[in-house]
Amino acid sequence: MTKKVAIVAVAQTxxxxxxxxxxxxxxxxxxxxxxxxxxxxxxxxxIDSAVTASxxxxxxxxxxxxxIGDVVGAHYRTEEKVAQDGAQAAFYAYMEIxxxxxxxxxxxxxxxxxxxLSRNIITNAGFDPYFQRPLGLDHLVAAxxxxxxxxxxxxxxxxxCAKAVVKSHKNGKNNPxxxxxxxxxxxxxxxxxxxxxPISELDIHPVTDGACALILAEEEKAKKIxxxxxxxxxxxxxxxxxxxxxxxxxNCDSLVSAAKRAYKMAGIKNPLKEIDVAEISTRxxxxxxxxxxxxxxCGRGGGGKLLDEGVTEMGGAFPVNPSGGxxxxxxxxTAGLARVAEIALQLRGEAGxxxxxxxxxxxxxxxxxxxxxxxxxxxxxx
Amino acid sequence: xxxxxxxxxxxxxxxTYHKRRRPDVTQVELVNEAxxxxxxxxxxxxxxxxxxxxxxxxxxxxxxxxxxxHVDGDGAYMKSGIRITTGGTTGGTLVCATDNIVASxxxxxxxxxxxxxxxxxxxxxxxxxxxxxLWFRWMMSGALSGASFAESLEALTMEQxxxxxxVAAKLRVQLADNAARNPYAHLRMKLTIDDVMNSRLxxxxxxxxxMCPESSGACALILASEKKAExxxxxPVWIKDHVTTHLEDFVxxxxxEAESTMRRCARKLYERNKITNPLKQxxxxxxxxxxxxxxxxxxxxxxxxxxxxxxxxxEKGITALEGDFPINASGGxxxxxxxxxxAMLRVAEAxxxxxxxxxxxQIPKEVNTAMASSFGGSTWSxxxxxxxxxxx
Numbered sequence: 044m045t046k047k048v049a050i051v052a053v054a055q056t057x058x059x060x061x062x063x064x065x066x067x068x069x070x071x072x073x074x075x076x077x078x079x080x081x082x083x084x085x086x087x088x089x090i091d092s093a094v095t096a097s098x099x100x101x102x103x104x105x106x107x108x109x110x111i112g113d114v115v116g117a118h119y120r121t122e123e124k125v126a127q128d129g130a131q132a133a134f135y136a137y138m139e140i141x142x143x144x145x146x147x148x149x150x151x152x153x154x155x156x157x158x159x160l161s162r163n164i165i166t167n168a169g170f171d172p173y174f175q176r177p178l179g180l181d182h183l184v185a186a187x188x189x190x191x192x193x194x195x196x197x198x199x200x201x202x203x204c205a206k207a208v209v210k211s212h213k214n215g216k217n218n219p220x221x222x223x224x225x226x227x228x229x230x231x232x233x234x235x236x237x238x239x240x241p242i243s244e245l246d247i248h249p250v251t252d253g254a255c256a257l258i259l260a261e262e263e264k265a266k267k268i269x270x271x272x273x274x275x276x277x278x279x280x281x282x283x284x285x286x287x288x289x290x291x292x293x294n295c296d297s298l299v300s301a302a303k304r305a306y307k308m309a310g311i312k313n314p315l316k317e318i319d320v321a322e323i324s325t326r327x328x329x330x331x332x333x334x335x336x337x338x339x340x341c342g343r344g345g346g347g348k349l350l351d352e353g354v355t356e357m358g359g360a361f362p363v364n365p366s367g368g369x370x371x372x373x374x375x376x377t378a379g380l381a382r383v384a385e386i387a388l389q390l391r392g393e394a395g396x397x398x399x400x401x402x403x404x405x406x407x408x409x410x411x412x413x414x415x416x417x418x419x420x421x422x423x424x425x
Numbered sequence: 426x427x428x429x430x431x432x433x434x435x436x437x438x439x440x441t442y443h444k445r446r447r448p449d450v451t452q453v454e455l456v457n458e459a460x461x462x463x464x465x466x467x468x469x470x471x472x473x474x475x476x477x478x479x480x481x482x483x484x485x486x487x488x489x490x491x492x493x494x495h496v497d498g499d500g501a502y503m504k505s506g507i508r509i510t511t512g513g514t515t516g517g518t519l520v521c522a523t524d525n526i527v528a529s530x531x532x533x534x535x536x537x538x539x540x541x542x543x544x545x546x547x548x549x550x551x552x553x554x555x556x557x558x559l560w561f562r563w564m565m566s567g568a569l570s571g572a573s574f575a576e577s578l579e580a581l582t583m584e585q586x587x588x589x590x591x592v593a594a595k596l597r598v599q600l601a602d603n604a605a606r607n608p609y610a611h612l613r614m615k616l617t618i619d620d621v622m623n624s625r626l627x628x629x630x631x632x633x634x635x636m637c638p639e640s641s642g643a644c645a646l647i648l649a650s651e652k653k654a655e656x657x658x659x660x661p662v663w664i665k666d667h668v669t670t671h672l673e674d675f676v677x678x679x680x681x682e683a684e685s686t687m688r689r690c691a692r693k694l695y696e697r698n699k700i701t702n703p704l705k706q707x708x709x710x711x712x713x714x715x716x717x718x719x720x721x722x723x724x725x726x727x728x729x730x731x732x733x734x735x736x737x738x739x740e741k742g743i744t745a746l747e748g749d750f751p752i753n754a755s756g757g758x759x760x761x762x763x764x765x766x767x768a769m770l771r772v773a774e775a776x777x778x779x780x781x782x783x784x785x786x787q788i789p790k791e792v793n794t795a796m797a798s799s800f801g802g803s804t805w806s807x808x809x810x811x812x813x814x815x816x817x
Binding site: 121124126131168170280296417 | 484
C-alpha cells in the first residue's frame, strides 16, 4: 500500500438544538468545505463521490440519506451511507480512495437528537426484541451497568469521572461550535439529578443537533487542493460481543484491538509518547477513563488517576478532548466525524483557543452500539 | 477503466431459502444461515474472514443498528466491520463497498451480508416513510407509487396496450418458470398467461402478479484479494467494475435532464469497460425488477435498446433461460424480494452463472461476463460487472 490519503478540508455546525432540516444542517458544512477547497462536484476533476453517515431512526425517515443526496452532489453520482458513527464513514471513505475507485471523497455526518422525544426510545430499539428490549434496556441503562462494573472492578470513583465532565465544559468554552459549556465543579456533577446510578444528568452528553463534513483526497490531488494537509496514517475498528453478559464490561476489549491495529498501521509503539493530542467519543463521563485505558494511554484501571493528575487537561502532557468532546454536546453519528475534524484542525494549527501547541500526531475515536460495542480509531499526522 | 488498486473476486456465495415468513428463525439465525452457506461454499472458516460488511433497511424490522445484535450471527465478534445501507440498493452497495474495502489493501478476505425479515414489519408503511415528511409523504403509497410509469402509456392505442399487457404476462410466466427451477426462490408457482392477466388489479396497469413479493431471507458473499482468491477457489468470479448512480430526492422542478439513472449508470460502465454492444459482450443480466413493467422499461434503459426492441425480445423468448440473452434466470425480484438482500442476490446469482454452479437454473450457453443491477432510494441505480476472466 503506497497510496496516501489526506484530509483537505473540514467543517462543523454549532452543536445546539435547532430547527434546521437535516439536509440544511449538512449543507451548512458542505458549503464551507466547497468554498475552502474551490472544488465542485465533478468526477475526475472535483469531488468523485460522497460517503454520508446518518440513521433512519434518528431522522425518522426510511433511507435517511435520500434527502442528503440533494446537498452532497448525488446527481448521477455515487453516495453511500454508513449507518453508524461518523468516524466509520471517514474510515470507509479512506478505503474507497485507497481502492482506486475515487480520488476525492466528501464525507458528511449529521444527527438531530432534539427531534426525538427521547434518545432512550431509539437506543432501546437497538436491543434484541425478545429478551432485552422488553426489559427497558437502552444505551443509558446499559452504560450505567458498565459504569458500575468498571468502578467496582478498578475502584474508580464517581468523583474521578466527574473530573472528565468538568474538563469537557472547561475546554468546551474555547470551542466556538460548543453551546452547552457551563461553569461547573465536581460537586455540581455529583449533585445533579440521578438518571441511572451512577450516571447523573451532567455525566451524560446534553441533547444537541449538528453536522460535520470533511473532504478526503489522494496524495497528488490533495497537494494541489490545500497547503496544510493532514494525513491518515492508520485506521481500524473492532466489534465486541452484543449481549452485555457475554462481555466483561470493566474492560473494552474491542477498543484495545482497534487501537492496536491502527497503531501498527501508523507505526506507533508508545501511544502516550508518540501521540500529541486525542479526541475521543465519551457519551458518559466514565467512558473517558475507560476509553483512555483501552487506547493504551494508561494501564487497566489507571484512567481515574490520569484525570486526577491532570495529564489529559489542556496544558497537561497529553491533552484529551481539547474541544470539550462529546460530554459538552455533540450528537450521535456526528460525534466520531467531529472528533476527526477536531484533530485535523489541531494538526493544521487552526484550533484557535483550544489549540494544543506543536501537535504533530493525533488520535480520533468514534464508537457505536451499547457500552462501546464497536470502536473506530484513526491516527492522523502532519 | 477504473484504476483499481488490486483485483477482487467473489469466492463464496450463500443464501437462505426465501419465504413470506420465517418464524423458525430469529434475525440473527437468518443472517447466520446465509453466512454459514457462504463459508461452506468457499470452504472457509469464520476465522479466515478479516472484515464484515452488514446492511439492511432498519425501519422494516424496527431494529436500531442491527449489526450490533447480529454480531452473533455474522461472526463479526472481535473483527473489523461496518454497516452500510442505501435502501433498496443496499445489497448492491454492500458488494461495491466490500470490493472497495478489499481493493484498498487493508483487508484480504471480506464477508458482506444483506438481509431482510419482512414479516417483522410493514413494508408499505416502511417504504412510505422514505418520502419527504413535509412535501410528499401524504401522497406516497409504498411501492405502488412506482406505478407512475402508467403516464407513459397514455399515448398508446387500446391495441398497443393490449399487446403490452400480454407481453407483461408472458414475461411474468417466464420468470415464474425460472423461479420454479431455483430452490431458493420465494414464489415458485406455475403460472399461466391467464393467471397473470386475471390477477387482482392494484393500480392500472399494475396487477398483483406483476409485483415483487415481500420475502424474508438473507444473502452473503465472500470477497477476496487476487492472491487469496486464487488460493481459495478454482472458480473465482472477478468484480471487474461497479458504478453507482444516485439522484436527488427533491427532483420536482429541479432536474431537467431526462436521462434515467439506469441509462446513465450503464453508459458509464460501458464506457469504462469498452462495451459497445451489451447484448453481445454481456452474456446474462440479473436485473433488480420490482415489477414486470419496470423490467420491460429498464431493459431499454440498461441495454440501450431501440424503441419496441424490448417487447420483441420478450415475445421471441430471447431473454428466456435458453435464449440468447437471458435476463433473471433466477426468477428475479418479482419472485424473491428480501429487500436488504435483494440487490446482493442479483450479484450472487450472476456469479453462480459464471461459475456454472446455478443448478437447474443454469443458463445453457457459456457465461463469461454477467451484469447485475440494483434499484432503490429516489430512483438510484447500481451496476456490478462480473467476469470469468481475470481483469488486467
